[in-house]
Amino acid sequence: MLLAKAALGIGGSLALAGAYTFHQGLLRVDVDEYCARGAHVHVWLPAAVVPMAMHLVPESKMRCASEKARVALPLVHAIVKELEKYPNTDFIEVLDHEKHIHVRTHADKLQIDVQAPDQTVHVLCPLSTIEDVTSQLEERAPRA
């Protein structure tokens, strides 16, 4: 009986942790460069991990990052806030014989796809994650 209770407790905790971890969906970055020594980056991780991981970054590094991003932060903040109003929309599409660039929102995620002869890039990031990251950078920016 005690074992069952312990299992239930652990199971419940894992379930809650899992639900929280995946509540923002997946963050997906795929980069393939088709050249000698080209980079191949494939990152698939729960989007909620990113803001959580930012809490573990040393304060000095975060301050430095905030300082560098300071100029762009209000712009990113404004864009994300507005994009949230358009959850499924094609914004930019460039198409020719060789390449295809697509910027859109899909199911509350920002999706950027680039297919070119020399590289393929797919980025899928929940808007709420960008919002969280931006807010954290703004909060931790050095005071003027």
Added chain:
Amino acid sequence: MVSHTRKFIAKAILATATALLLSPLGVLAQSAPDKSSSATENSAASKDRWLHVRVISSDANGETVRINLPLELAEKVLPAVNHDRLHDGKVRIDNAHMNDVDLRTIVDAIRTTKDGEFVTVQKDDCDVRVAKENNHLIVHVVDKCLHENCKNEKGEHDKAGARKSQVEIKVPMKVIDALFSAGKDELDLVAALRALSTQGDTELVSVKDHENTVRVWLDSKNVTE
């Protein structure tokens, strides 16, 4: 009785825990690319005004560019851009680049003038027409392309007009007024966008030549046809 209740509560907790455990899978499934629903949905935002840009090039590359921009998004985002001459949604105009032309006075003059043609140029190689019609400023340019590099394969100028380029710009006067509503040396882009959003469906810019077609238009659809 107490034993039954305990079992029931334990089962309920187990069922809830299982559901919570499985819920991330549902999220994962949703996050996978769904091709069946890849077509852009008409959301509530379709009531808004959208600025569309479409460029179709018929050259060897066959490039097509489609931009769909909600005017509300542009209105909100532009003030956040502070770069070079653009600040708070306004562009600073340098008098040095205006060749002593007082744009504001010209706009005032156009606003108060009745409909009519202001500029008409008719030459062998190009026609230019600037007019005010139904509270719209209209600029119409036809370049007949009689330059050396515009000859066809036989080395002749194409009289049929296959090589000519045509530019048509139609801007509501309200938008121009709003654009010049800021300070003396500034153009208020946000005010212009706001004024634009009150307009009905309209084509603002059309450029056509033998290789490219460019269209900029305003409507309430969030997709290009």
